[in-house]
Amino acid sequence: MVKKMKQHNSSKVIVIGGGFGGLASAVRLQAAGYQVTLLEKRHQLGGRAGVFERDGFRFDTGPTIVTPPFVVEDVFRDVGRDPSDYIELVPIHPHYRLHFSDGTHFDIGTVDEITEQIKQISPNDVNGYHKWLKLLKPIYELGFEKFAMTPFESLWSMVKIVPPAIRLKSYKSVYGLVASNMKHDHLRMAFSFLPLFIGGNPFTATSVYSLIAYLENEYGMLWVRGGTHRLVEALERLYKELGGSVKFNSEVTKIEVDDNDRRVKGVITANGESLPADIIVSNADVAMTYMSLIDKKYRRKNSDRRYKKAKYSMSLFMIYFGTKKTYPEMPHHNIIFSSRYKELVKDIFDRHVLADDFAIYLHVPTRTDPELAPSGCETFYACVPVTHQDSGIDWEQMKEPFKDKVLQFLNDNYLPGLLDNIEVCEVFTPQDFEQEFNAYKGNAFQLQPLMTQSGWFRPHNRSRDIKGLYIVGAGTHPGGGVPSAFLSGKISTDLIFSDYGKPSEALPD
Ligand SMILES: Cc1cc2nc3c(=O)[nH]c(=O)nc-3n(C[C@H](O)[C@H](O)[C@H](O)COP(=O)(O)OP(=O)(O)OC[C@H]3O[C@@H](n4cnc5c(N)ncnc54)[C@H](O)[C@@H]3O)c2cc1C
Structure with missing residues (x-):
């Protein structure tokens, strides 16, 4: 050295x-x-x-959620600047809406709001939800404060955290930890899908990644104005x-x-x-x-x-589209689940096939910042997790039919009249991740x-x-x-x- x-x-x-x-x-x-x-x-x-603009619609191409804010703000503070002179972070509420295939939805907001909804759909899970919540703080302290914020330069530094990790059941997956506390399928999905936000499989990512739920509760979901x-x-x-x-x-x-x-x-x-x-x-x-x-x-x-x-994270199939009408009932962040959860995740991460069904993260930034589209219009992206390039899929050939299928689904189930109101539309495939970002196998989040x-x-x-x-x-x-x-x-x-x-x-x- x-x-x-x-x-x-x-x-x-x-x-x-x-x-x-x-x-x-x-x-x-x-x-x-x-x-x-x-x-x-x-x-x-x-x-x-990244960002691009088309006919007055402004599209952020990737991340849409910032939490916790201090990590981002510290870069400005550490060099003697006030972050508020550079960016404005605004909380989004509800954090996001989860849409299930039976037509019901569940809003992730404050703990009280969540508890009220659990009482409606599965009263027996209220205690389990609160038990799970209590586990999150020590997981955060270990996973974020001790693990994420320090370099791991020696194997010994890793060995030292093994005993507390075992005490916190880190050998369980994110899904496993939720499932051992809650029974209702929708709740198991609602509180376990979060690793997908960072390219992880909820069924294999260690439960340490449940700290994402803690960050969300503690700091909210922030959006850069x-x-x-x-x-x-x-x-x-x-x-x-x-x-x-x-x-x-x-x-x-x-x-x-x-x-x-x-x-x-x-x-x-x-x-x-x-x-x-x-x-x-x-x-x-x-x-x-x-x-x-x-x-x-x-x-x-x-x-x-x-x-x-x-093992690499999944890739994403992105559709950026702008409509000449608004959909005021759609919140800023939406997760649209398929009826299959574990099997769909397996198709994406293990089998490397493009399934007939899909899940979608539907982003509607104009809900918070209407100026991201012309007046009376709405800006969206649909982000569909798909297998990385080990699949051998020819996306040049698949991109049009797959885009049409996703938009038709949104038109029929969530955004009535969508197909008649699209003004602009762009697609970004796993092949584009590979070519544009030099991402190995077209991964969206690098190593799992x-x-x-x-x-x-x-x-x-x-x-x-x-x-x-x-x-x-x-x-x-x-x-x-x-x-x-x-x-x-x-x-x-x-x-x-x-x-x-x-x-x-x-x-x-
Ligand atoms: C659609 C989408 C939504 C997401 N949503 C969220 C979210 O809401 N919240 C969240 O926390 N995370 C989210 N993520 C993940 C997050 O965006 C990424 O993990 C993070 O931004 C990656 O940052 P990075 O520093 O690894 O750099 P990258 O963003 O990977 O940038 C790497 C840069 O290096 C350049 N480059 C590569 N090779 C070369 C080379 N040889 N020479 C010169 N330049 C090169 C590339 O062009 C690129 O500009 C999302 C990701 C995607 C794709």
């Missing part, structure tokens, strides 16, 4: 990729006195949190105010490593540019960072075998959140193969989702500060 230097010599940093992990790191490093260049493959920053991409724009503005530079349409095709000491030297881009760097932070897909950007001979811990064997792929077992924030290489984003610790991407940015930059110090604090000779 490199000692903290008096006079700082390692000041050139390249950040590969401008997702939240890359942006959060770039801001912190630039503020600490490093000369940071962010290289982004696409024409805009944000990665999965104007859409999530406003947060990307705010970070870009902050980074540039600090003096950081961005190169768009700059795909990194190679990370160069010094043969003598296995230290990063720089990168080569698809445009043929060669840029030197003392430190590289990769926010690109972790499997692709190792398998396609770094020569095999430098990779012992991060072999192709490791990444080919790993499994116990065997978490903490020390997940690709490390500080590369164990290459000196000067750090990983941020959903593929490293702590995992998928917006808060984790921000946390990885903090964890990895703290490792850089501990390895190299901060140029801004370097002493003159």
